Amino acid sequence: xxxxxxxxxxxxxxxxxxxxxxxxxxxxxxxxxxxxxxxxxxxxxxxxxxxxxxxxxxxxxxxxxxxxxxxxxxxxxxxxxxxxxxxxxxxxxxxxxxxxxxxxxxxxxxxxxxxxxxxxxxxxxxxxxxxxxxxxxxxxxxxxxxxxxxxxxxxxxxxxxxxxxxxxxxxxxxxxxxxxxxxxxxxxxxxxxxxxxxxxxxxxxxxxxxxxxxxxxxxxx
Numbered sequence: 542x543x544x545x546x547x548x549x550x551x552x553x554x555x556x557x558x559x560x561x562x563x564x565x566x567x568x569x570x571x572x573x574x575x576x577x578x579x580x581x582x583x584x585x586x587x588x589x590x591x592x593x594x595x596x597x598x599x600x601x602x603x604x605x606x607x608x609x610x611x612x613x614x615x616x617x618x619x620x621x622x623x624x625x626x627x628x629x630x631x632x633x634x635x636x637x638x639x640x641x642x643x644x645x646x647x648x649x650x651x652x653x654x655x656x657x658x659x660x661x662x663x664x665x666x667x668x669x670x671x672x673x674x675x676x677x678x679x680x681x682x683x684x685x686x687x688x689x690x691x692x693x694x695x696x697x698x699x700x701x702x703x704x705x706x707x708x709x710x711x712x713x714x715x716x717x718x719x720x721x722x723x724x725x726x727x728x729x730x731x732x733x734x735x736x737x738x739x740x741x742x743x744x745x746x747x748x749x750x751x752x753x754x755x756x757x758x759x760x761x762x
Contacts, residue, residue: 548573548574548575549574549575549660550577550593550595550596551575551576551577552576552577552580552593552597552598553565553568553579554579554585554586554598554599554604555604555625556581556582556603557601558581560601560648561579562579564599564625565579567656568659573660577595578590578593582604582606583604583606583607583611583612584607586616587612587615587616590620594619596621596663597620597623597659597662598616598620598621598623599625599646599659600622600624600625600642602633602637603633609625609633609637610636610637613641613642614640614641616641617641617741618641621663622637622643623646624645625645625646627647627648638745638748641745642744643662643742644658644661644662646658665742666742692737692739693749693753696734700730702720703716703727703731703734704734704750704755707734707746707747707750708750708756709756710747713727713728731743731746734746
């Protein structure tokens with residue numbers, strides 16, 4: 542039987558064999574998923590991914606030899622990466638998002654949430670939980686000096702407005718309703734923002750908006 546167009550090719554990277562096998566086993570129950578490789582550390586994950594070219598990588602953030610942050614950085618521009626972590630407010634996760642990860646999952650995630658998350662990032666979207674991801678970014682941007690973000694001055698006023706709304710966790714339909722424009726117009730603005738700032742997806746846009754001070758952290762807990 543030939544490969545289905547909708548097939549999502551996945552690599553699972555975790556230094557605990559039981560966790561690695563558990564995630565791989567769950568993912569393989571889905572007809573549109575195929576686990577094509579596993580890795581026990583970040584260096585192996587990079588090597589495996591370059592050999593088998595997956596669509597999505599489940600990447601443990603804390604691994605020996607090379608951690609998930611550096612592995613994510615080295616795979617930038619390649620597969621979509623979902624970070625696996627035990628704690629939602631984890632500085633390692635924040636750094637992984639900055640390095641190019643498309644989102645993160647807690648290791649106690651339900652099977653259905655896992656499947657949904659993989660499909661979301663495989664489709665090219667970022668996995669942005671409106672509360673947890675923004676709270677994570679808010680927490681750690683408050684602790685660090687804001688880096689320069691010279692690209693922000695290339696945005697038009699409307700593009701800046703769209704970036705703020707993206708950082709607040711609004712979806713394209715929600716932004717369209719807020720600005721009284723079409724969803725297609727919003728998609729165009731988001732695409733231009735990402736291109737001008739050299740960003741891969743909405744997760745990186747949110748990180749940039751908070752780090753630059755364009756959006757002020759508000760979450761306390």
